[in-house]
Amino acid sequence: MESCGLYIHIPFCLRKCNYCDFISFEYKKELAEEFLLALFSELSLLSQEYDQTILETIYLGGGTPTCLSGEELARIIEGVKEHFPVKEGAEITCEMNPATGVEKDLKIMREAGINRISIGVQAFDDRILQYLGRVHNLSEALKTYYTVREVGFDNINLDLIFAIPGQTRKDWQDSLEIALKLNPEHLSLYNLKIEENTPFYYDYLNGKLKPVDEDTEYWMYQDAINTLKNAGFEHYEISNFARPGYASRHNLGYWHYKPYLGVGPGAHGFFGSLRYQNTDDLEEYISCLTRNKLPRQEELHLTCKDQMEEFVIMGLRVLEGVSLDEFRKRFGESLLEIYGTQIKKLIKLGLLNLKGNYLALTEKGLFLGNEVFAEFLL
Ligand code: SF4
Structure with missing residues (x-):
């Protein structure tokens, strides 16, 4: 049996x-029901194709999984277990929006086996939440956190965003301090990216949105690293911090280049040398599965070169770094020989470090990850 993760x-x-x-x-209730039936059909089809796998982690992401009721989420977990064996002690995460997920639903989710909750707080600041267009406010975020805790979840992540136009370093520090007072096990911190075809993108094109300058963004990131390290968090991935023993096992699977299956519209999967992506069109997704057809939009058979690139780029995101032994075990070649020129150059620039068996980003490299990763494209 091969262990893998499942993203829903x-x-x-x-x-x-x-x-x-x-x-x-x-x-919409009726659409959600159609989606659930399609999802069960996808799980059934996948389980026939991957009948020698056992799930180590399950991650319900979105979207907003907690738009669904506790019963619906429990049905999903049941559906997964009907089609795949799940390891004892598997990590089962569900993302939630602070404006959703009431006590009754959370209790049902916990009984269904969900044991980790990731709350999309984004900021502990009403002005910023409103600017982001979030549906929740500060008091709802606090209330939701306490409810999740009271229901008995002992592994909680909070997502926060920095480098938001109009957000000062002081605003960001205030959000971090409130987060620390709540005492979560895990924090994911993302810098705001202006994505195409979003309202922020059009504001940017019209000159109404001015992105935060790079210096401020850099200092916000450093402020977070210092504040969280001082509070006893381990900075274990570029954007992720955890109390000892609480790193996200599901996400570590991605960064350690382990196989995972993805179900649902737009989901990706990676298994063996196959990388696939489902259609992101919900109607087409449902229609394919009504006809018992996997809703694939793209299937790519990765070459050895593709896999080497991805292995290094994903692995460098983790602060421990990429294991030279693992690389050799997987590809039968030496990482230092294949990427000798690039590694020498990046070490000289102070962006990479070689620590025993691991090649890792330096502190400077952490902020310039994308520049480093580009060097590893063969
Ligand atoms: S950022 Fe907002 S719109 Fe996007 S998935 Fe999360 S809750 Fe939904």
């Missing part, structure tokens, strides 16, 4: 946020 994309949101380009549609 729930394509519904209460309302679209101003910066978001994720695949999500307005939640």
Whole structure:
């Protein structure tokens, strides 16, 4: 049996946020039911193709999974277990929006086996939340956090965004301090990206939105690293911080280049040398599965070169770095020989470090990750 992760994309949101380009549609009860039936059919088809796999982690992401009721989410977990064996102690995460997920639903989710909650707080600041177009406010975020805790979840992540136009370093620090007072096990911190075809993108094109300058963004990132490290968090991935023992096992699977299956509209999967992407059109997704056909938009058979590139680029995101032994075990070649020129150049620039068996980003490299990754494209 091969271990793998499972990502489930729930394509519904209460309302679209101003910066978001994720695949999500307005939640409607009848549509959600059609989606669930299609999802079960996809799980069934996949389980026939991958009948020698056991799930180590399950991640319900979106969209807003908690647009669905506790019962509906429990049905999904049941559906997964009907088609795939799930390892004892598997990590099962569900993302939630602070404006959704009431106590009753959370209790049902916990009973269904969900053991990790990731709350999309984004900012503890009403002015900024409103600017982002979030549907929740500060007091709802706090209330939701306490409810999740009271229901008994002992592994909670908070998502926060920085480098938002109009957000000062002080605003950002205030959000971090509030987050720390809540004492979550995990924090994911993302810098705001202006994605194409979002309201923010059009504001940017019209000159109404001025992105935060690079210096401020850099210092916001450094402020976060210092604040969270001082509070006892491990900075284990470019954007992720955890209390010891609480790193996200599902996401570590991606960064360690382990196989995963993805179900739902727009979901990706990676298994063996196959990388696939589902259609992001919800109607087409449902229609394919009604005809018992996998809703694939793209299937790519990765060459050895593709896999080497991805292995290094994903692995460098983790602060521990890429294991030279793992690279050799997987590809039968030496990472230092294949990428000798690039590695020498990046070490000289102070962006990479060689620490024993690991090649890792330096502190400077953490902020310039994309520049470093570009060097590893063969
Ligand atoms: S809640 Fe999340 S997925 Fe939904 S629109 Fe907002 S950012 Fe996008």
